[in-house]
Amino acid sequence: MSVDLVxxxxxxxxxxxxxxxSFAINEGKxxxxxxxxxxxxxxxxxxxxxxLVLPGLIxxxxxxxxxxxxxxxxxxxGTAAAVAGGIATVLDMPNNNPVTMSVEALKNxxxxxxxxxxxxxxxxxxxxxxxxxxxxxxxxxxVAFKLFMAEQVGGLNIDDDSALLEAFKIAAEMKxxxxxxxxxxxxxxxxEHKFKRANCNDIHAxxxxxxxxxxxxxxxxxxxxxxxxxxxxHFCHVSTEDGLKVIVDEKKKGTPxxxxxxxxxxxxxxxxxxxxxxxxxxxxxxxxKHHLTALWDGIKNGWIDIIASDHAPHALEEKKxxxxxxxxxxxxxxxxxxxxxxxxxxxxxxSIADIVSLMAEKPAEVFKLPNKGYLKEGYxxxxxxxxxxxxxxxDASKFHSKAKYSPFDKWTVEGKPVKTFxxxxxxxxxxxxxxxxxxxxxxxxx
Ligand SMILES: [Zn+2]
Ligand SMILES: [Zn+2]
Numbered sequence: 001m002s003v004d005l006v007x008x009x010x011x012x013x014x015x016x017x018x019x020x021x022s023f024a025i026n027e028g029k030x031x032x033x034x035x036x037x038x039x040x041x042x043x044x045x046x047x048x049x050x051x052l053v054l055p056g057l058i059x060x061x062x063x064x065x066x067x068x069x070x071x072x073x074x075x076x077x078g079t080a081a082a083v084a085g086g087i088a089t090v091l092d093m094p095n096n097n098p099v100t101m102s103v104e105a106l107k108n109x110x111x112x113x114x115x116x117x118x119x120x121x122x123x124x125x126x127x128x129x130x131x132x133x134x135x136x137x138x139x140x141x142x143v144a145f146k147l148f149m150a151e152q153v154g155g156l157n158i159d160d161d162s163a164l165l166e167a168f169k170i171a172a173e174m175k176x177x178x179x180x181x182x183x184x185x186x187x188x189x190x191x192e193h194k195f196k197r198a199n200c201n202d203i204h205a206x207x208x209x210x211x212x213x214x215x216x217x218x219x220x221x222x223x224x225x226x227x228x229x230x231x232x233x234h235f236c237h238v239s240t241e242d243g244l245k246v247i248v249d250e251k252k253k254g255t256p257x258x259x260x261x262x263x264x265x266x267x268x269x270x271x272x273x274x275x276x277x278x279x280x281x282x283x284x285x286x287x288x289k290h291h292l293t294a295l296w297d298g299i300k301n302g303w304i305d306i307i308a309s310d311h312a313p314h315a316l317e318e319k320k321x322x323x324x325x326x327x328x329x330x331x332x333x334x335x336x337x338x339x340x341x342x343x344x345x346x347x348x349x350x351s352i353a354d355i356v357s358l359m360a361e362k363p364a365e366v367f368k369l370p371n372k373g374y375l376k377e378g379y380x381x382x383x384x385x386x387x388x389x390x391x392x393x394x395d396a397s398k399f400h401s402k403a404k405y406s407p408f409d410k411w412t413v414e415g416k417p418v419k420t421f422x423x424x425x426x427x428x429x430x431x432x433x434x435x436x437x438x439x440x441x442x443x444x445x446x
Pocket of ligand 1: 236283284
C-alpha cells in the first residue's frame with residue numbers, strides 16, 4: 001500500500017512533548033506517526049530537516065471580509081495571509097456586508113468561500129432577529145455565535161437583557177459557544193458624545209471613552225445574564241486588568257467560560273500607540289503598561305485560554321481620518337501573530353507547549369472542532385512547520401493580506417512558519433502560496 005505523503009525528520013509536538021518522528025499522511029488525515037523506517041511507501045516524501053512541527057494552528061478570531069467588504073480583504077487574500085502566518089484553520093467573524101445572521105447569508109458566504117479559501121474556515125453568525133432562526137443557523141453549520149456589545153450589528157437587541165437571555169438559552173441547549181466583544185454600548189456612546197461636544201477628537205479621547213470600566217461593565221452584565229443557564233461564553237480580546245479579574249473570579253467558581261487575548265494587547269502599550277498613531281487603533285484599544293502585565297500573568301496562570309489575532313483588515317485610507325471617531329478600528333494580524341509569539345518563546349516568556357495549548361488545543365476544544373488541535377493518528381493532517389531560529393524584520397508591505405500595514409511593522413522577530421499543510425496538502429512554502437484557491441475546506445458544525 002502506498003500513501004499520499006510521508007514527512008520525515010520532524011521535531012514534532014506529539015503527546016505533550018517534542019519527539020523526532022515521521023508522519024504518514026493519507027486522504028487528508030495523519031495515518032501514522034513513528035520512525036522513518038516504519039513509514040509506508042508514499043507518492044511524495046518531504047524531508048523536514050529537523051524543523052519544528054506543531055499541530056496546524058487555529059485562529060478563532062478572524063475577519064475575512066469579502067462580499068461587500070472585499071476591497072479590505074477577500075476569502076483568498078485572507079486565507080493566504082493565514083497560511084503565510086502558519087495558521088491552518090480560521091473562524092470567520094459575522095460583521096460582514098451583508099451581516100452573517102441568517103441561513104441565507106451563511107449559505108451564500110460558504111458558497112463564495114468554497115472556491116477561494118486556502119485553509120479550513122468555520123463561520124460565526126450574529127444572533128438573528130427571530131430566535132426561531134437560531135437553530136436553523138446552527139443546523140446550517142455555524143460554529144458559534146458572536147455578540148458585539150459596542151454597537152448594534154446583529155438582529156438581537158443588545159440593550160435588552162431578557163432578549164439576550166432567551167437567545168443565550170437556545171445557544172446553551174444546542175451547546176454552541178457565544179463569543180462576546182465586551183464593551184458596554186451606553187457608557188461608550190455617552191463618553192464619546194461628551195468628547196465630541198468638547199471637540200476632543202484625538203487618540204487620547206478615544207482611549208478615555210473606551211475606558212477600563214467599559215470592558216468590565218459589559219463582562220459583568222453578560223455573566224449576570226448567563227449565570228443561571230450555563231451558556232458557554234467566550235470573551236474575545238480581553239484587554240484590561242479589571243475585565244480579566246472579573247472573568248478569573250467567575251472561572252474560579254467553576255463557571256464554564258473562556259477568554260482570549262491578542263498579540264497587540266499583549267505587546268503594545270498606549271504610549272507606543274500614541275507614537276504609531278491611528279494605524280494601530282483597535283477596539284478595545286491598546287492599553288497602559290500595567291494591563292499588559294496583567295494579561296501576561298493571565299497567560300502564565302492559565303486563565304487566558306486562547307491567543308487569537310483579531311485580524312481586522314481595512315484599506316489604508318480608512319485608517320486615517322480627520323477625527324479619531326471616523327477611523328476604522330482594527331489591524332491585520334494573521335501574518336504576525338505566530339512569529340511574535342515564537343519570539344516570546346525564544347525570550348523565555350512562553351514555551352512551545354504554551355503556543356500549542358493557546359493556538360491549537362484550546363481553540364479546537366472550545367469551538368468543538370473535531371480531529372483538530374493535536375498531532376495524532378486519525379486527526380486532520382494540518383501541520384505548521386517552523387524555523388524557530390529564523391530572525392527577520394516584519395515587512396507589512398509584503399503581506400498576503402490586502403491590508404499592508406501593521407502596528408508591528410519593522411519589528412524584529414525570531415521564529416518563522418516555513419511550511420503550512422492543510423488536510424495533508426502543502427499550501428505555503430517559504431512565504432509562497434503553492435496550492436490552488438479552493439484547496440481549503442469549510443468547517444460545518446456537526
Ligand atoms: Zn471585537
Ligand atoms: Zn474582531
